[in-house]
Amino acid sequence: MAAQDTIGIVTTNIQNKTATVTFGHPASNSFPRNLLDKLTAEIHKLSSNQEVSVIVLQSQGNGAFCAGASFDELLAVQTLDQGTHFFSGFAHLLNAMRNCSQIIVGRVQGKAVGGGVGIIAACDYVFATVSSAIKLSEIAIGIGPFVIEPAVSHKIGKTAMSQLALAPHAWKTAPWANEKGLYSEVFDNQENLDENLNSFVEKLASYHPQALQELKKVLWEGTENWDTLLLQRAQVSGKLVLSDFTKNALSQFKK
Known part of the structure; x- marks a missing residue:
C-alpha cells in the first residue's frame, strides 16, 4: 500500500507480522504538513491491524534521516491558525506513535534535525549508524522544540534535552545519543545496522502480541x-x- 504525491511519499510493506513504513521527501526527508498527516494516518491504520506485531519506521535514501519541518511551509505561515495547524501535525504524529498498539522500531541511517529528533524519540527502540548525529536548531530561528520536547525529554531526560535545545548550532554525535538513551544500538555502517535490526525484529515479532501491547x-x-x-x-x-x-532567520537559513 502506498500514498504519494509531488511533495513526499509514505509506503508500507508488511511481511512476517512486521510492517516497514518508509517516508521520504526530496528536501532531506523533511516534513510538510500533508506528509505528516500521511504518516500519522498510516500509523493509526497499522495500530488496528491485528496481523502486525512490530512496525519498523525508516526514511528514504542513504542521506539524512529527517531534516524536520519544511522551511518552505514555515515561511508561508501568515496567521496564528496557520502556524498552529502546521505544528499540530507533529503533535498528532507523536501521539499516534505513542498510542500505537505495536512496538515501533526506528531505523536511523543519517542525521536528524528538529522534528526528526522528536520522531526518533517517539520510537520504542532505535537502531542507528555512527553517522546519525542529531541537532535541535529551533531556538536559533526564533522558535523552540516545544512540540517534540515531551517526547525527547521522556526518552533522554531534561538535562540532555537542554544540552540539545540550548546549543542549536552544535551536532551531538550518535555515541552521545546512544549514551543518553535516544539510540538503543549504534553500528559502523548501514549493512551492520540492517543485519542486526532484521534479527531483532524477527525475534520481536515472534513474541506474544498481547504481551508486546x-x-x-x-x-x-x-x-x-x-x-x-x-x-x-x-x-x-x-x-x-x-x-x-x-x-x-528562516530566510537566511534557506540562503
Whole structure:
C-alpha cells in the first residue's frame, strides 16, 4: 500500500507480522504538513491491524534521516491558525506513535534535525549508524522544540534535552545519543545496522502480541496528558513563527 504525491511519499510493506513504513521527501526527508498527516494516518491504520506485531519506521535514501519541518511551509505561515495547524501535525504524529498498539522500531541511517529528533524519540527502540548525529536548531530561528520536547525529554531526560535545545548550532554525535538513551544500538555502517535490526525484529515479532501491547503501555505511562499538551505546544510555536526574527532567520537559513 502506498500514498504519494509531488511533495513526499509514505509506503508500507508488511511481511512476517512486521510492517516497514518508509517516508521520504526530496528536501532531506523533511516534513510538510500533508506528509505528516500521511504518516500519522498510516500509523493509526497499522495500530488496528491485528496481523502486525512490530512496525519498523525508516526514511528514504542513504542521506539524512529527517531534516524536520519544511522551511518552505514555515515561511508561508501568515496567521496564528496557520502556524498552529502546521505544528499540530507533529503533535498528532507523536501521539499516534505513542498510542500505537505495536512496538515501533526506528531505523536511523543519517542525521536528524528538529522534528526528526522528536520522531526518533517517539520510537520504542532505535537502531542507528555512527553517522546519525542529531541537532535541535529551533531556538536559533526564533522558535523552540516545544512540540517534540515531551517526547525527547521522556526518552533522554531534561538535562540532555537542554544540552540539545540550548546549543542549536552544535551536532551531538550518535555515541552521545546512544549514551543518553535516544539510540538503543549504534553500528559502523548501514549493512551492520540492517543485519542486526532484521534479527531483532524477527525475534520481536515472534513474541506474544498481547504481551508486546501491554509492554508498550508501560513504556508510555505518564504521558496521558499529551493529547492536550502537544497541541498547546503547537500553539506556542505557531505564535513564535510569525515573528520578524523567525521570518528573517528562516530566510537566511534557506540562503
